[in-house]
Structure formats: structure tokens, C-alpha cells
Amino acid sequence: MLKIYEENNLEHISLENDFIKVVFLPQIGGKMIKFINKKTGTNFLLPPQNNGKGYKKAYHGAPFQNYDVSGFDECFPTVEACTIQSKLGSNISFPDHGQLWSKPWHYKITDDETLIRTAKGINWDYSFSKKVHLEENRFVIDYLVENNEEEPLPYIWAAHPLLNIEEGDEIYLTDEIQKMILYWTSDPAIGKKGDVIEWPLMDSVNDYSKIPSKNFGKAIKCFSQKLKEPVWATLHKTKYRESFLISFDSNLISFLGLWICYGGWPENSSNKHFTIALEPINACCDSLAMAIDNNASGILQPHQKNEWRMEFIIVNES
Numbered sequence: 001m002l003k004i005y006e007e008n009n010l011e012h013i014s015l016e017n018d019f020i021k022v023v024f025l026p027q028i029g030g031k032m033i034k035f036i037n038k039k040t041g042t043n044f045l046l047p048p049q050n051n052g053k054g055y056k057k058a059y060h061g062a063p064f065q066n067y068d069v070s071g072f073d074e075c076f077p078t079v080e081a082c083t084i085q086s087k088l089g090s091n092i093s094f095p096d097h098g099q100l101w102s103k104p105w106h107y108k109i110t111d112d113e114t115l116i117r118t119a120k121g122i123n124w125d126y127s128f129s130k131k132v133h134l135e136e137n138r139f140v141i142d143y144l145v146e147n148n149e150e151e152p153l154p155y156i157w158a159a160h161p162l163l164n165i166e167e168g169d170e171i172y173l174t175d176e177i178q179k180m181i182l183y184w185t186s187d188p189a190i191g192k193k194g195d196v197i198e199w200p201l202m203d204s205v206n207d208y209s210k211i212p213s214k215n216f217g218k219a220i221k222c223f224s225q226k227l228k229e230p231v232w233a234t235l236h237k238t239k240y241r242e243s244f245l246i247s248f249d250s251n252l253i254s255f256l257g258l259w260i261c262y263g264g265w266p267e268n269s270s271n272k273h274f275t276i277a278l279e280p281i282n283a284c285c286d287s288l289a290m291a292i293d294n295n296a297s298g299i300l301q302p303h304q305k306n307e308w309r310m311e312f313i314i315v316n317e318s
Helices: 288-293
Strands: 002-007 010-016 020-025 031-037 072-075 082-085 091-094 106-109 115-120 126-135 138-147 153-155 158-164 170-173 179-185 196-198 218-224 231-237 242-248 255-262 274-281 298-300 305-316
Touching (some): 010 126, 020 126, 031 305, 082 288, 138 298, 158 242, 231 255, 298 305
Antiparallel strands (some): 002 010, 020 031, 031 072, 072 158, 082 091, 106 115, 115 126, 126 138, 153 298, 170 231, 179 196, 179 218, 218 255, 231 242, 242 305, 255 274
16 A cells, blocks of 8 residues: 655655555655554664754755664765766765765656655766565565766665664674674774674674663674675564564675664764664775775766665564
8 A cells, every 4th residue: 555645744655565564755865764564563764863853854965964864765876975086087076875865856656556766866967766665574675776977977875774773682694794894983992994893793892783772882884795695684673573684685786784873973962873774785885985996886887777676574573
């Protein structure tokens, strides 16, 4: 069942079946604000973290941290703000968390209640589309990105689902992931950018797969090494014995980013966040400029298309 309605002066689109209900805000980056397990009522997505606990429209180039910092956004063609030089010599700047989260998306609905949402690039002519539908306990996303320029488009894509966690919840990663590449941490004792650290004993003492209380006070951003097997990553919520699982094909998307925030960020705010993000990504860093320097970004040739799929799956244990 698909429904379109207005709430708090924003258009909402909900899509649901007997297992799952999802809700999107097309005017705010196509953000998904709810991913509800209908058996338990759990919303696996983090609610707004700003003082007003609501959503407001951003402008291109706005700092991501200044807005709701919640739900599921798409990051493209970078995650970290940076400036690159194109093959034809133009300097192009891309903002914090990319271009897509801060702009309205267009959408259309097919006869079988598949929702297709599209956004266009700014200062680069590309289109980014998501076709989403429900299959019982699965939420399926088919991506299509097309470069309409006459020169190659380098890019990083990362899914950015911030998840709602509680003390005692658990993170499970595919068995192939035994080590992680550190990108940033609030605790310098854990290491420096580029260090290879163990998963889940990331500081050699604490098991970061077991979610502690918020006063643990640490945050880490890291990436898997290049993956070769089909990938899954899971948040298991112990209260109702339910899990949120992300699945994707490592032949198309070769890395998993992991954002762990156990009360350790934002650094200069008393309003610390308590969340994790399991982030399929096509590079092992957040900066497109850094990925280009290391020949590690995606590349779309002129007028080329690229496609991939990701699935969110609800698993109930009882």
C-alpha cells in the first residue's frame, strides 16, 4: 500500500506491506525517516537530533551537522566536502555529505506501487535514481546513476542510514570482515587515519560490536578492506529479538563503512549522538579528492550508466 500525505508542511510518502512500513520526505533529499518492523513497532532509523526534533529544508552546501542528522540519506558524489579537478581542468567543489541530501527529489509511482525517485546533479550534469519496492520482509533499492557530461565523472557513493540503538544491542558483520581501516576517531589512543585495527576489539580492550551506554563517550569512522564475498551487516536489537540486515553485492560495491557513535560526537556540542551507521560504499574513504589521488573512486565515462542493488531486511527471531 502506498500513500502520499502532508504533515508538518512537508510531503510524506509511505509504502507498506504486512511486514514493513517505510516513510520518505521527497522535499528533503528523499530522506527515509521510518523503517518500521510492523511486528514489533520498532523504527530502526534514528529520529532527528536537533533541538526542535524536526525536519527543515537545507540549501546546497549546507553543513550536514546543522540539520536533523537522522534517518537514511544518500551521499553522492562525495561524503566529505572536497574540491576536485576534472579531466578537462575545471575545479569543482562538492559539499559536506554530497549534493543529494539537501535538495528536493522528483518521484513517480508505477502501477505495481514501485516508487521511483530521481535527483539531478549541481555543477555537474548527472542523474541519480532509486527504484524502491517491498518484497515481504525485504526493502529493495535499485540504483541507477548516469553521467550526462562529455568527460568522466569520478564519484563516491555511500548509503547513510543512521540507526536507532539501545544499550545491549549488537552489531554483526560478515565473516570476511576481521580488520578495519581507521578514518577518524574521537579517541586518539585508538589510532590515526589509515591504521588497520581489529574488529570488534578496536581499541584492543572493548568489544565495539556490543553497544554500551551513551556515556561510553567515543566515536569511530572506519572502513572494511576490499570485500570479495556477498556482504551482509546487521544491527540486532535484543529487546524484541529483531534484526535490521543490509545486503549488497561486493562485486559492484566493494566496501562497508562503519560509523560508531557511542556518545563521542559532535565533539564541540553537549548534545552527543548515540547511533551507528552501516554504510555500503564504493571506496574506503569519505573524500572524493582522496579517493581520486589513490585511484580508488568510481568512474562514470561520458554518457555511461551504472547500476547496483541494496536490500534492507527485517528478521524476527520469535
